[in-house]
Amino acid sequence: MVETRKALKLLREQGYRITTPRRQVLGILAEAQRPLSPYEIQDMLKEKGEYLNHVTIYRVLELLCSLNLAHKVLLAGGFVICSLGESRGCHRFVVCRECGRLKEYASEALCAEETEMAEQLGFRAEQHFSEFSGVCATCQK
Amino acid sequence: MVETRKALKLLREQGYRITTPRRQVLGILAEAQRPLSPYEIQDMLKEKGEYLNHVTIYRVLELLCSLNLAHKVLLAGGFVICSLGESRGCHRFVVCRECGRLKEYASEALCAEETEMAEQLGFRAEQHFSEFSGVCATCQK
DNA sequence: GTATTAGTGCAATAATATTGCATTTGTACC
DNA sequence: GGTACAAATGCAATATTATTGCACTAATAC
Numbered sequence: 001m002v003e004t005r006k007a008l009k010l011l012r013e014q015g016y017r018i019t020t021p022r023r024q025v026l027g028i029l030a031e032a033q034r035p036l037s038p039y040e041i042q043d044m045l046k047e048k049g050e051y052l053n054h055v056t057i058y059r060v061l062e063l064l065c066s067l068n069l070a071h072k073v074l075l076a077g078g079f080v081i082c083s084l085g086e087s088r089g090c091h092r093f094v095v096c097r098e099c100g101r102l103k104e105y106a107s108e109a110l111c112a113e114e115t116e117m118a119e120q121l122g123f124r125a126e127q128h129f130s131e132f133s134g135v136c137a138t139c140q141k
Numbered sequence: 142m143v144e145t146r147k148a149l150k151l152l153r154e155q156g157y158r159i160t161t162p163r164r165q166v167l168g169i170l171a172e173a174q175r176p177l178s179p180y181e182i183q184d185m186l187k188e189k190g191e192y193l194n195h196v197t198i199y200r201v202l203e204l205l206c207s208l209n210l211a212h213k214v215l216l217a218g219g220f221v222i223c224s225l226g227e228s229r230g231c232h233r234f235v236v237c238r239e240c241g242r243l244k245e246y247a248s249e250a251l252c253a254e255e256t257e258m259a260e261q262l263g264f265r266a267e268q269h270f271s272e273f274s275g276v277c278a279t280c281q282k
Numbered sequence: 283g284t285a286t287t288a289g290t291g292c293a294a295t296a297a298t299a300t301t302g303c304a305t306t307t308g309t310a311c312c
Numbered sequence: 313g314g315t316a317c318a319a320a321t322g323c324a325a326t327a328t329t330a331t332t333g334c335a336c337t338a339a340t341a342c
Contacts, residue, residue, distance in 0.1 A: 019307075019319090039297080055323080056322070058298095058300080110251060110258075113251055114251065123275035130269065132266065133269065134267045158289070180329075195329090196292080196331080196332090
C-alpha cells in the first residue's frame with residue numbers, strides 16, 4: 001500500500017490541488033486494512049470529529065481511481081489505496097471472504113500474459129485487474 | 142457463453158426449480174452481447190411484453206452467480222452469463238471501454254499461477270476473476 | 283390431481299450514486 | 313503576507329440501485 005505522502009506528490013505533479021478532503025480520504029484509506037465504501041469513509045471521519053460531504057468523497061475516489069492510486073474492489077464493494085509501483089493500471093488482490101482484509105500483489109508475468117491474451121482477442125489493452133476470493137490465514141483458524 | 146438449456150439443467154441438478162423468471166433472465170442474458178444490470182434486464186423483458194419484478198431479477202442473478210453461471214462485471218456494472226466450462230469459479234473477461242461488449246476467455250496457466258500466488262499469501266483459494274479494460278477491434282476503427 | 287414448499291410479487295425502505303449551482307479554498311503571482 | 317482566479321467543495325434535490333418481510337403463486341414429487 002502506498003504512502004499518503006507519495007500519493008499527494010503524484011496529485012500535485014498531475015496538476016491537482018492538495019486539499020483537505022483529499023488528504024482526509026487518503027489518510028483513512030491508508031489506515032484501513034480493508035476496502036471501504038464512500039459512506040464508510042465518511043463514518044470513519046466522523047469518529048475523528050471530521051466531516052466530509054459524501055459527494056466530495058465520491059469525487060475524490062473517482063480522481064484517485066483515475067490516477068490508479070485507488071481501486072474499487074468488486075468482491076468487497078469498497079475502495080482501497082493501491083501501491084504506486086502498480087500505477088500503470090494493473091492491480092491484483094486477494095480478498096478474504098470472512099474478514100474482508102485484502103492483499104495486493106504484483107506479477108509481471110501475469111500482467112504480460114493477460115495483455116497478450118487481450119491483444120489476441122483484438123483488444124487494444126488498457127487497464128486490468130484481478131481479484132481472488134479466499135480465506136486468509138487468520139480466518140482459517 | 143453458455144446455452145440456456147445447459148444452465149437450466151445445472152439448476153435442476155442442484156435441486157433448484159425451473160421457473161419462468163429464471164428462464165426469462167437466462168434468455169435475456171444469453172441474447173445480450175454485453176453485461177446487463179438488473180434493471181436493464183427488466184427493460185428488455187418489457188420490450189417483449191413480459192414483466193418481472195426487480196426483486197426477482199436480483200434473486201435470480203444472485204443464484205446464477207452463486208452457481209458460477211453468471212458473473213458481475215465491475216468494469217461494466219452489469220451481469221453476464223458465463224461459459225459452463227469455467228464454472229469452477231475462474232472467470233476472465235476483456236471489456237470494451239467504448240461499446241461495453243465483452244469476451245470471456247480461459248487460461249489454465251493463469252488460473253494456476255494466481256492460485257499459487259494466493260496460497261503463498263496464506264489464503265485458501267476459492268474463486269477468482271480477472272477483468273481487462275480495452276478497446277475492441279470494432280471500436281478501434 | 284393434490285400437497286408441499288420453493289419461489290415470486292408487492293410495498294416499503296435503505297443504501298448508493300449523480301447533478302447543478304452557490305460558496306469556499308488552494309495556488310500562482312505580486 | 314495579500315489578492316485574483318480557477319479548482320474544488322458543500323448543499324439540496326433527485327435518481328438509481330439494492331434489500332427486507334410477508335402474503336400469494338406455481339413448480340415438483342407423489
